[in-house]
Amino acid sequence: MVMSRQAPWNRALLRAPLDWWEERDAFFKDGVLALVLALLAFVPTLSNIGGQIGDLPERPASVLSVGLVLAQTLPLAARRRWPAGCLAVVAGAFAVYQALGFATTFGSLGLYLALYSAGAHQVRVRRGLASVVSAGYAVLALVLDRLGSPQGIADYLAFYLTLAAFWLVGSTVRIRRVEEAQRRRxxxxxxxxxxxxxxxxxxxxxxxxxxxxxxxxxxxxxxxxxxxxxxxxxxxxxxxxxxxxxxxxxxxxxxxxxxxxxxxxxxxxxxxxxxxxxxxxxxxxxxxxxxxxxxxxxxxxxxxxxxxxxxxxxxxxxxxxxxxxxxxxxxxxxxxxxxxxxxxxxxxxxxxxxxxxxxxxxxxxxxxxxxxxxxxxxxxxxxxxxxxxxxxxxxxxxxxxxxxxxxxxxx
Missing domain, CATH: 3.30.565.10 (Histidine kinase-like ATPase, C-terminal domain)
Structure with a gap:
């Protein structure tokens, strides 16, 4: 009997934080996501989880590397409000980070989230944005090759296809969302x-x-x-x-x-x-x-x-x-x-x-x-x-x- 009386109270206690979270707007939720990702980027045990291309000689961490890591994570707070701008900042920071040869961090996953968000939420100039990102990646591949990267064309192509997959997943979500809105209308x-x-x-x-x-x-x-x-x-x-x-x-x-x-x-x-x-x-x-x-x-x-x-x-x-x-x-x-x-x-x-x-x-x-x-x-x-x-x-x-x-x- 005591347990049956306490069960509704416990469920209400657990439900309250979920209700509070659901009431927050998208910008607040994305801000929390960006902050959590930024903090996890500096956890040593997670350093092997992330995106990396180039395989250049590793440089020691510095103030610049910290700034670039933050630039790959914190802009995700605007991933739904300004997806193109978010992708531009995150992709640029990722490219510079790879070209300078800093160690891989968990924060590099921000590029994948930015690509997904652009595919899912960008409404205008989608093809133009995809073309600019692809051209930027080609420039990064050339720079890494000139800097002595051991990666070959197949490696760069495989990484590009991985990035494109996140964009396509976001695009698929966007198409289904639009179709559902049309059906409801x-x-x-x-x-x-x-x-x-x-x-x-x-x-x-x-x-x-x-x-x-x-x-x-x-x-x-x-x-x-x-x-x-x-x-x-x-x-x-x-x-x-x-x-x-x-x-x-x-x-x-x-x-x-x-x-x-x-x-x-x-x-x-x-x-x-x-x-x-x-x-x-x-x-x-x-x-x-x-x-x-x-x-x-x-x-x-x-x-x-x-x-x-x-x-x-x-x-x-x-x-x-x-x-x-x-x-x-x-x-x-x-x-x-x-x-x-x-x-x-x-x-x-x-x-x-x-x-x-x-x-x-x-x-x-x-x-x-x-x-x-x-x-x-x-x-x-x-x-x-x-x-x-x-x-x-x-x-x-x-x-x-x-x-x-x-x-x-x-x-």
Whole structure:
């Protein structure tokens, strides 16, 4: 029991330094790396670990050699901020150090780190920098040869390939980093486009349906304003009720659009306000109050569905009723919803001559700038692995049929 109580405290104690280190910026971390490398360069037991070319007679250490060692290590503090400058200083110090014949130190590894950093972090004039470094190495090889170095062409070439390998490793890391950034940017753009399409689809479904109903109700009220004032009053009350319904759905839509990383309780609250299969009766009643005769038949046992399935089914009926009010006002509309074990079948048919639907933009395939009705509905139904068919009926009128996989949830 004592150990179990102490374990979280010990983990927190160990985690604190790591968290502190992760919060430091790159310049601070590289500065620590440069300082550690500089200190290790003066540890005698590490003197045999490092880069060396030339194999000239060894000179004793001096103030100059110490300065050159520091010049090969301390500039690494800027290896990510100024990779080209860091490489220039480190490579120059390494070349002078080798030409003067000082003993190998651990600090010479700074050249490898500088080459890797230039390959990984240098953005501009990369080819120019690589050419200058290669030319500088060729000059160093000539100088060492003139000073009596026993190294041959094969030795210089092997060392050059080693240096080039560190540059290439850094370049590979940079390429992968750029590709990952591009993938993330593309994913963000796709997500943004999908979100815009979703919002546009939702706005179309909400605004078009309710505005259509309000226009029909207002026209009917105006028609009977003098002959039947009580009917006109009922029509105006229906307009007011439809407006309130529209505001409620718009508030829900705005709440979903603005939700980013909120709590599960907030998500649940929004889900409870989402249009569902249980509110299909409200849609039918609203259409009836707008003067559209509607027969509603619900078959099978209705079960609570996931938000996406319930919303898709709701929008199918909503869009079909909206089109019926717009293009076949006064014609009988039948709404049949069948709740099966695996699927929800929805069929909405409207009587009347087929010619009356010819001008409906929702019937035609959408062009680049319009036709969000049934085209958007097809996209919504496909998102829940459903199928949607819509078109004129042989016996006249228009029909919309949808088959949506059932996804029951526990109430």
């Amino acid at each position: 593309l994913a963000a753009e796709v997500a943004t486009a999908a979100e815009r399409a979703r919002i546009a689809r939702e706005l179309h479904d909400v605004v078009t349906h309710h505005v259509t109903a309000m226009v029909v109700q207002a026209d009917a009220a105006q028609f009977v304003l003098t002959s039947a004032p009580e009917k006109a009053g009922e029509g105006l009350a229906a307009v007011s009720d439809t407006g309130r319904r529209a505001l409620t759905e718009l508030r829900y839509l705005l709440g979903v659009s603005e939700a980013t990383g909120e709590s599960a309780s907030a998500d649940l609250a929004r889900a409870e306000r989402a249009p569902t299969l249980g509110r299909l009766g409200d849609l039918v009643e609203q259409a009836r109050r707008s003067g559209q005769p509607v027969e509603f038949n619900e078959q099978g046992e209705r079960r609570a569905q996931s938000v996406d399935v319930g919303l898709a089914a709701y929008r199918v009926v909503q869009e079909a009723l909206t089109n019926a009010m717009k293009y076949a006002a006064g014609q009988l509309t039948r709404v049949v919803v069948r709740h099966g074990e695996d699927r929800i079948e929805i069929e909405v048919t409207t009587d009347g001559p087929t010619a009356s639907w010819a001008s409906a933009p929702a019937v035609r395939e959408p062009g680049p700038g319009g036709g969000r009705g049934l085209a958007g509905l097809r996209a919504r139904v496909r998102m829940v692995d459903g199928e949607l068919e819509a078109g004129p009926r042989p016996e006249g009128g228009f029909g919309v049929r949808a088959s949506i996989p059932s996804k029951p949830v526990q109430e």
